[in-house]
Amino acid sequence: xxxxxxxxxxxxxxxxxxxxxxxxxxxxxxxxxxxxxxxxxxxxxxxxxxxxxxxxxxxxxxxxxxxxxxxxxxxxxxxxxxxxxxxxxxxxxxxxxxxxxxxxxxxxxxxxxxxxxxxxxxxxxxxxxxxxxxxxxxxxxxxxxxxxxxxxxxxxxxxxxxxxxxxxxxxxxxxxxxxxxxxxxxxxxxxxxxxxxxxxxxxxxxxxxxxxxxxxxxxxxxxxxxxxxxxxxxxxxxxxxxxxxxxxxxxxxxxxxxxxxxxxxxxxxxxxxxxxxxxxxxxxxxxxxxxxxxxxxxxxxxxxxxxxxxxxxxxxxxxxxxxxxxxxxxxxxxxxxxxxxxxxxxxxxxxxxxxxxxxxxxxxxxxxxxxxxxxxxxxxxxxxxxxxxxxxxxxxxxxxxxxxxxxxxxxxxxxxxxxxxxxxxxxxxxxxxxxxxxxxxxxxxxxxxxxxxxxxxxxxxxxxxxxxxxxxxxxxxxxxxxxxxxxxxxxxxxxxxxxxxxxxxxxxxxxxxxx
Ligand code: ME8
Numbered sequence: 387x388x389x390x391x392x393x394x395x396x397x398x399x400x401x402x403x404x405x406x407x408x409x410x411x412x413x414x415x416x417x418x419x420x421x422x423x424x425x426x427x428x429x430x431x432x433x434x435x436x437x438x439x440x441x442x443x444x445x446x447x448x449x450x451x452x453x454x455x456x457x458x459x460x461x462x463x464x465x466x467x468x469x470x471x472x473x474x475x476x477x478x479x480x481x482x483x484x485x486x487x488x489x490x491x492x493x494x495x496x497x498x499x500x501x502x503x504x505x506x507x508x509x510x511x512x513x514x515x516x517x518x519x520x521x522x523x524x525x526x527x528x529x530x531x532x533x534x535x536x537x538x539x540x541x542x543x544x545x546x547x548x549x550x551x552x553x554x555x556x557x558x559x560x561x562x563x564x565x566x567x568x569x570x571x572x573x574x575x576x577x578x579x580x581x582x583x584x585x586x587x588x589x590x591x592x593x594x595x596x597x598x599x600x601x602x603x604x605x606x607x608x609x610x611x612x613x614x615x616x617x618x619x620x621x622x623x624x625x626x627x628x629x630x631x632x633x634x635x636x637x638x639x640x641x642x643x644x645x646x647x648x649x650x651x652x653x654x655x656x657x658x659x660x661x662x663x664x665x666x667x668x669x670x671x672x673x674x675x676x677x678x679x680x681x682x683x684x685x686x687x688x689x690x691x692x693x694x695x696x697x698x699x700x701x702x703x704x705x706x707x708x709x710x711x712x713x714x715x716x717x718x719x720x721x722x723x724x725x726x727x728x729x730x731x732x733x734x735x736x737x738x739x740x741x742x743x744x745x746x747x748x749x750x751x752x753x754x755x756x757x758x759x760x761x762x763x764x765x766x767x768x769x770x771x772x773x774x775x776x777x778x779x780x781x782x783x784x785x786x787x788x789x790x791x792x793x794x795x796x797x798x799x800x801x802x803x804x805x806x807x808x809x810x811x812x813x814x815x816x817x818x819x820x821x822x823x824x825x826x827x828x829x830x831x832x833x834x835x836x837x838x839x840x841x842x843x844x845x846x847x848x849x850x851x852x853x854x855x856x857x858x859x860x861x862x863x864x865x866x867x868x869x870x871x872x873x874x875x876x877x878x879x880x881x882x883x884x885x886x887x888x889x890x891x892x893x894x895x896x897x898x899x900x901x
Contacts, residue, residue: 394648399436402462403447406469411706422851436481441615445601490632491625504674510547513540548593555670556587572729575685651680687731716853747892771881776837804848811841839880847875
């Protein structure tokens, strides 16, 4: 059973061979929004991200740059860390697969598989795509033996590999997916995997000869071979929990009892491109060593640019850090979270980015600035003593809608509900006409201003998972020490709070900037 007070959440560990782009940023921001939302509810969250640093792709990328692989790893891991800092990612650990601790856990893991008779020696003959780090059979290939996923040339390989008896776990895996309908969400991805598992599942090649791939973790039972980069990478989720102690004798390393650790993960957030590795390779490998499976896998959709796939060769890769420099961190986070329905694909265009930005500026930013200005102008900056219940039903309905959307990972819906509350509050201003009340009915004005303060307090909590930096700016302007939780936002007294004006939360920008 999952402990509702503790949750372990992961993103993929990104290849350290390329720069962070909006696809990586999306996954990481999505996971971050969940982490922040759960923490608001008092959940003890452990949020992991990191970089995937071994394998032929890294080796080749380093050679192309005239660098040692480790030099390139350090450089790129640094770039990912800096990117996440600038995008306000609140991860608890950044793992790198070149860390000694991880390499030791990989070796302990494959040793355990080996000792349990799960590994045999075989030979592999087929086609390999370095970019996707995966094998293809001849019938999958495109023209000129191109990789069917990325279109790059594949190479023919014939070599000795070690294989994991993955096929033995096919029935157990299908049963697990059928008995746990929410194990893979959304349903379309679950069906995709069940469809894939209707074909016989093969065994998994888990090693590469060191003569061809030097940059990897050597297998303890044959040092001439390194672990297949996907096996190495998936194990990161386990390493980060500290559940396995590779220095202990083999029967006391923790594989038999993980109850004192964070394992199993509560949620792996991934893109739809790496669904098979996470929902077939990873769970069967875990079955192979006798460890419990992750509790859930959330597989989101794909960002394209206009109607084209993002790619370096097309030169259309959207740089989240450039957007961030032009519009601010929270504008990027808001756009990515609000624009993509979790699970579906979405298209980046400068026009949509600006439209979403305008929503932040004109609806939320405008509400915050007019409410604070009116309290300053009419009540010397102090929220009056009055009932604050003018927008109560809208607030409680929004909180309930946001909660249930977040429980299904529909972050876009939770945020849409929050923005609707800001719209409702702006409508309330128009309806109540505080500028007329100021002259004609001061008691009504007190009620209006108190109610609007309460709505803004709720909005501060509701927007915090998406726009944490701006909400941290808004909170003190509303006379609060810090951003409240949803519950606090409802319970907090509004009367007597000293508000203060500040620069626009979301200053106006021009279309040219977004282009
Ligand atoms: O696959 N739209 O790393 P990776 C949405 N190292 N998400 C995207 C995206 C796009 N256009 N492009 C990338 C790897 N992503 C392995 C993972 S995990 C044990 C090892 C996101 O650098 C999305 O989350 O290719 C996708 O799954 C991930 O980046 C792939 O990152």
